[in-house]
Amino acid sequence: xxxxxxxxxxxxxxxxxxxxxxxxxxxxxxxxxxxxxxxxxxxxxxxxxxxxxxxxxxxxxxxxxxxxxxxxxxxxxxxxxxxxxxxxxxxxxxxxxxxxxxxxxxxxxxxxxxxxxxxxxxxxxxxxxxxxxxxxxxxxxxxxxxxxxxxxxxxxxxxxxxxxxxxxxxxxxxxxxxxxxxxxxxxxxxxxxxxxxxxxxxxxxxxxxxxxxxxxxxxxxxxxxxxxxxxxxxxxxxxxxxxxxxxxxxxxxxxxxxxxxxxxxxxxxxxxxxxxxxxxxxxxxxxxxxxxxxxxxxxxxxxxxxxxxxxxxx
Amino acid sequence: xxxxxxxxxxxxxxxxxxxxxxxxxxxxxxxxxxxxxxxxxxxxxxxxxxxxxxxxxxxxxxxxxxxxxxxxxxxxxxxxxxxxxxxxxxxxxxxxx
Amino acid sequence: xxxxxxxxxxxxxxxxxxxxxxxxxxxxxxxxxxxxxxxxxxxxxxxxxxxxxxxxxxxxxxxxxxxxxxxxxxxxxxxxxxxxxxxxxxxxxxxxxxxxxxxxxxxxxxxxx
Numbered sequence: 001x002x003x004x005x006x007x008x009x010x011x012x013x014x015x016x017x018x019x020x021x022x023x024x025x026x027x028x029x030x031x032x033x034x035x036x037x038x039x040x041x042x043x044x045x046x047x048x049x050x051x052x053x054x055x056x057x058x059x060x061x062x063x064x065x066x067x068x069x070x071x072x073x074x075x076x077x078x079x080x081x082x083x084x085x086x087x088x089x090x091x092x093x094x095x096x097x098x099x100x101x102x103x104x105x106x107x108x109x110x111x112x113x114x115x116x117x118x119x120x121x122x123x124x125x126x127x128x129x130x131x132x133x134x135x136x137x138x139x140x141x142x143x144x145x146x147x148x149x150x151x152x153x154x155x156x157x158x159x160x161x162x163x164x165x166x167x168x169x170x171x172x173x174x175x176x177x178x179x180x181x182x183x184x185x186x187x188x189x190x191x192x193x194x195x196x197x198x199x200x201x202x203x204x205x206x207x208x209x210x211x212x213x214x215x216x217x218x219x220x221x222x223x224x225x226x227x228x229x230x231x232x233x234x235x236x237x238x239x240x241x242x243x244x245x246x247x248x249x250x251x252x253x254x255x256x257x258x259x260x261x262x263x264x265x266x267x268x269x270x271x272x273x274x275x276x277x278x279x280x281x282x283x284x285x286x287x288x289x290x291x292x293x294x295x296x297x298x299x300x301x302x303x304x305x306x307x308x309x310x311x312x313x314x
Numbered sequence: 315x316x317x318x319x320x321x322x323x324x325x326x327x328x329x330x331x332x333x334x335x336x337x338x339x340x341x342x343x344x345x346x347x348x349x350x351x352x353x354x355x356x357x358x359x360x361x362x363x364x365x366x367x368x369x370x371x372x373x374x375x376x377x378x379x380x381x382x383x384x385x386x387x388x389x390x391x392x393x394x395x396x397x398x399x400x401x402x403x404x405x406x407x408x409x410x411x
Numbered sequence: 412x413x414x415x416x417x418x419x420x421x422x423x424x425x426x427x428x429x430x431x432x433x434x435x436x437x438x439x440x441x442x443x444x445x446x447x448x449x450x451x452x453x454x455x456x457x458x459x460x461x462x463x464x465x466x467x468x469x470x471x472x473x474x475x476x477x478x479x480x481x482x483x484x485x486x487x488x489x490x491x492x493x494x495x496x497x498x499x500x501x502x503x504x505x506x507x508x509x510x511x512x513x514x515x516x517x518x519x520x521x522x523x524x
Contacts, residue, residue, distance in 0.1 A: 001412065008414050012421040019425050019448055023432035028440055035444050042451055045418055049458045050470025057480045058451070061487050066447060069487075073440055073494045080438075080507045087437040096434035104427025111419030111459060120464030121474045137473035138480070146477055153481045160488035164495040192395040199388070219484055296484075303491035307499060 008048060015041045032067065032074045039063020052215035053138045056207075060223035061300070068230070069304050133282040134212040142217065143285045147274045151263065154256035154292065157299045161252060165243050168308035174244030175312040177305035183236040193235030200228035208293050212282075218289045222296030229301045240305050242312035248298065255295025259288050319371035326368020333361035347404040351397045358393040362386055419459045425452030439497050439507055443490055450486045454479045 015038060022034035040063045046055035087093070125137045125145065132144045142150050168175065183189045204224035211217035232238050241248050262284055266275035276284050333356055340353020366386045373379045429452055432445025457475040464472035501507050 005412055005414070005417070008417045009412070012417050016421055016424055016428075019428045022448065023428050023436070023445060028438065031441060031444055035447065038448070039451070042455065045421070045455065046458060048414055049418065049462045050465065051458055051461065051476045051479075054454075054458065054476050054479050054483070057483050058454075062447075062451065062483050066487050066490055069491050069494055070440070070444060070447075073498060076498060077440060077501060077507055080501065088435060093435045096431050099434075100427040100431035103430060104423045107423035107426055107456065108420050111423060111456070112416065114460070114463060118460075118463035120466045120472045122464060122467040122469050122472045125469075125473050126467040137469060138476045141473045141477040142480065146474070149478070149481055153485060156485055157488050160492045163492045167495050167499045188395050188398045192391065196388075196391065217480075219480060300487075303488055307495050 011041065011044060011048070015045065029071075029074045029078070032070045035070060036063055036067035039067060053136075053211075053217060053220070056215060056217075056220040057223075060220050060227075065223055065226065065300055065304060068227075072304075072306075131278060131281060132276070132285060134285070136211060136213055136215065136217075138215075139211050139217050143289065144276065144281070147259075147263075150292075151256060151259040151274070154259060154295065157296070157303075158252060158256060161299055161302055164303060164307050168243075172308045172311050174242060175308040176240045176242050176310045177302065177308050178233075178240055179309065180239060181234050181236040183234070185236075189235045190237065193232050193237050197228040197232055200224055200231075204228070204293075204297070208289060211289070212286070218292040219296060222293050223300060225293065225297035226300035226304070229297065230304055233301075233305070243302070243308050244312060248302075251294055251298050252302075253295075255288075255292040258291040262288060322371050323368045326364050326366075326370075328368075330361045330363070330365035330368060333357055333364060337361060348401055351401055355393060355397055358389060362389055415459055415462055418455060422452045422455035422459060425449070425455065428452075437508070439500075440494075443493050443497070446493075447486065447490060450482070454482055457482075 018034055018038045018041065022031050022038060025031050025034065040059060043055045043059035043063060046052070046058055088096075122137070125141060128145065129135065129137065129140055132140050134140055183193075204221040206221075207216040207224060208218055208221035209216075211221070233240055262276075263274040266277075267273045270277055337353050337355075337357025340356070341350050344350045344353055363386055366382050369382060370379050373382060426449055429445045429447075429449025433442050433449060436442055436445060457479045458471070461472040461475035462470070464475070466472070497507060
């Protein structure tokens, strides 16, 4: 039992305590704040598990942007706290508790009984790393070995945007998402929104660029860019774009579109769908990642902005 | 030479932990929003600053050290802005609670 | 008592807590939070399996990591869509409960449905 194990036990205990508090606390706003703290501490757990790319993603998208969208909803729904109906009956809650406890116990037993020469795909990843010329294995897997998953994930993001936009009322159809934010143009928020985004944009692009050889990548960089855009919107310096604007839709489709085009190119000129010719693999992957960065940043920002609420004419 | 580095690291991180601890105690024990913000800003500025200072001898080179310091700068910027916004809202809501 | 065991048990507990919160909490926003908790527990289980598969110079098997990154982004987009639905329900019906008996007087949607 060395000091690292003590630290891990303490971290796991704090995370579990936060999870219990998030479920049990009566006030929704407190539950949201607890969830954000939980997300950040889970990112620490990911670092302890030696998965730094996932830690970046969890901190940026899971805890960060997820927390922002939950906070916004909790703030808007504050008035409904008083009119909640009573919860499910004691019998339902008891059976839910028994069910959850048995599932958790089954998972715990599975963890303790996992097979001992653990099956792993790491040697295959190393063996095939020459195909792309990048040394970050997670980026290799995301962009080359399981590129199909990533392409389809981009399409899922697009479907989520379509779902959110379809919730606009008739009058606001194709309009601007969210309310018009007003902030004191000489105030602190406007100051931050002028000072931070240039640095944030550089950080986001850097995270994309360094993802080829070190932890990073398009998703994490896209989350940073999206948060810079949202900061500028929240300070009232720009307004959200109307969702029917053509350039916005082109950016949204650009990422998966380029991915699909490269895939079809692999089908026509190469061995299979999404097969990269070894000579051009790195430039192709980098160009796909740049398009993905723009699309992810725009998509995440728009998902946070919500359904259109104001008509575009105004 | 590495012993001196380790001593600086342990001293810096311990000082940082002390300020984080003090900030947390302040958050839990102070009576209203403004005083709690005051306690938290100590954790941000001094606590993180000492931790970064303690970690600087362990970095690989100038670039990594500059990255650590820029992380501290970003946290300072964000913390100062958010503290100001929260304090103004607390004051405007009247009670400062 | 290695890292894998400690965090594996923590992940199993998070799954159980999330499931309980999803079933037992009456408010939809709390259900969404519990669903996210459940999802993060499942992702941690992937991470545990990846950690046990550490080989070839990596500390963690890259394939589960890539799957989890994809999963985190998709879970976020699902949460954003669920919250957009919830806010729209609140805008139209005036309450966030899915229970039609207990709906308050429905707000007239000023922009017209």
